[in-house]
Amino acid sequence: MTLRAELSVPDKAVEPGGMLSADLHVWNEGRIVDAYDLTLLGPPGEWGERRLGQLPVYPGMHERIKIPITVPRSGALQPGPLVFAVRVASVQEPFPVAVPEAEINVGSFRAIEAELSRSQTAGRLFGSNLITLRNTGNTAVAVRLRTAPQDEKAPLRSRMRRSRVVLGVGEKARIGVALRPARPALVGKAENWTVKVTAEWDGDANRERAFTYRRRPLLTPGASRVAMVLGAAVLAAAALWISPLGGGTRMPRTQTAAGPAQLDQVNAAEAKARQEQQKKAEDERKNEQADKAPKKRELQHPLFVQTTSGTKNSAYTVEEGYQLRLTTVQITAAGTGVLLLSADGKPLGSVPLSQAKDITPKIPVVVREGRKVRMTVQCAEGTSPAIPTLPSASVSPSAVPTAGVEACTATALVTGELIPDKGSASKDDAAKEGAR
Missing domain, CATH: 2.60.40.2310 (Immunoglobulin-like)
Incomplete structure (x- = not known):
């Protein structure tokens, strides 16, 4: 059994915080149908999901899959070439393994x-x-x-x-x-x-x-009041000294309100400053909560079904706190039977396995939190020569075709966006949907 794989990425530099899409081509140069486990190696495997699922390939044919990679916006990521690889391993035999490599041209950014x-x-x-x-x-x-x-x-x-x-x-x-x-x-x-x-x-x-x-x-307000009192006392003493009787008509004492009014203004200004500090702390707390909120991200999830008769399905459940905007489903299938695709319990399409093709809804389909995107294969019993396969860790022995029965296999790559149910990202998307 022979396996060949190639990995390629765009030549242009990607600034940290940006995204790129790598192309993986896998050739099955053997004689039987095989599926391959895909594992992302190197730093990109630490930035997201390492396991990319399985990719079935027919003998003498090849398949292509796009691998989305988001480069983190981090100062620890130095500009220049960054090598990564994808491990492609057969699920039928332990020996056929390919590890194609590629380089990401990381750009520079200043912050x-x-x-x-x-x-x-x-x-x-x-x-x-x-x-x-x-x-x-x-x-x-x-x-x-x-x-x-x-x-x-x-x-x-x-x-x-x-x-x-x-x-x-x-x-x-x-x-x-x-x-x-x-x-x-x-x-x-x-x-x-x-x-x-x-x-x-x-x-x-x-x-x-x-x-x-x-x-x-x-001069502080207290010192000002003391100076005013001393000044008033000096003036009173001078008036008494000048008076012929050592006094004269007493002048009524007056108390200025400048001192208390000034103190009230100082207290009001300090209270206002405390309110501003409290408001700033509250704004920082809200910003921190907004930074921790879920962010919109791309999704590519594989579905795989293999059976000899009856009905079998594979499904993807939308993560908690998100809703999925489904854009494309890439389908590869073989056998005698019918493939049905549904999202959130609503049918997206039905097609014979031998005529399987990609499904792209004219309007993006939204799948709510906890709902499923399901691929169902209804395999008809047949008598045509079977293509032998071997059981593996990902395929149960009951799903292995027996002699004289044609196997029905199907794989689907679900592509779309995971959008938070709450937060600015989901609000912006809801506004765009309303504009449409």
């Missing part, structure tokens, strides 16, 4: 994470903050830093300790932001100003962060 040490800082004559930059791409990147108050009329000057920095893969740097009020306030209420910090690279890529600088007056 920067930027985080501020504090969301709010305060001071009277100056202030400072720190921004931490980390290179999460797979190649070195030169970053340019800028800072400025959000309001151009703000009485505040800001500058970066370093305006440029080069980060290698996985490296991080901490750069200081220095602040100085242009006109320090002696008394009055505290003022909040928003300061922006921008990190730019590759011309148009950037990360922008902002924090609040709270400019406080040189």
Whole structure:
């Protein structure tokens, strides 16, 4: 028994986070029908499902299967050629094994994470903050830093300790932001100003962060009240000294409301800042939950049936939390009988085994969570010469054709998209379906 296999991928570079499709061709140069176990080797086998199922091939013929590969967006994945392979092993005999290899041309990408040490800082004559930059791409990147108050009329000057920095893969740097009020306030209420910090690279890529600088007056509200009381006492003493009777008509005491009103404003500003911090924490929590939500992904699942008489089926059940948008079913079959294909309990097509062909619905068929895509083979009893096969780990002895009975075999490759039932991906798809 002879086996030959070839593996090929597109020559163009694939940026991490992108997808490509590899073509696997398998030739059966033996004399009997055989099926082959397909296993993905190398790093692509660690990125997703290693086992690709079985591929039946008739004697003297060959079959082709497309293998979708998603390259992870990780800084640990260096740009350049990446070798992988597919192990093709016969299920009938232990010896025929082929391991064709191919290279994925991994491209480069640049990505920067930027985080501020504090969301709010305060001071009277100056202030400072720190921004931490980390290179999460797979190649070195030169970053340019800028800072400025959000309001151009703000009485505040800001500058970066370093305006440029080069980060290698996985490296991080901490750069200081220095602040100085242009006109320090002696008394009055505290003022909040928003300061922006921008990190730019590759011309148009950037990360922008902002924090609040709270400019406080040189004299605290308590010191201001003490100064006001002392001033009032000095004025009262001077008036008493000038009066002929050592006094004169007493002036009614007045109490200014500036102190309590200023304190209330400070407390209100602090409460507002706490609310903003709580809102930011809630937004970060929601974003983290959104990142952990299921993502839309491609599906290729093989179905295989082999029988000598009666009815036998093979089915794929849609995973929990997903719905399947079925686009194409590639079918290869042989024998005397009928092949029926259904999705979510609804028929997609029925065709004689000898006339089997691919099924592509004009409108994508949606299969809900927990429902099945089922391939059923109704094999007619016959007396034509049988094609001998041997039992294997994936085919039960009862399914092996006996002498004088023609075997009915069928394989189907279910292709489509798994879409989360909940989340942005499913909402976007639902909007597209409504537009149609």
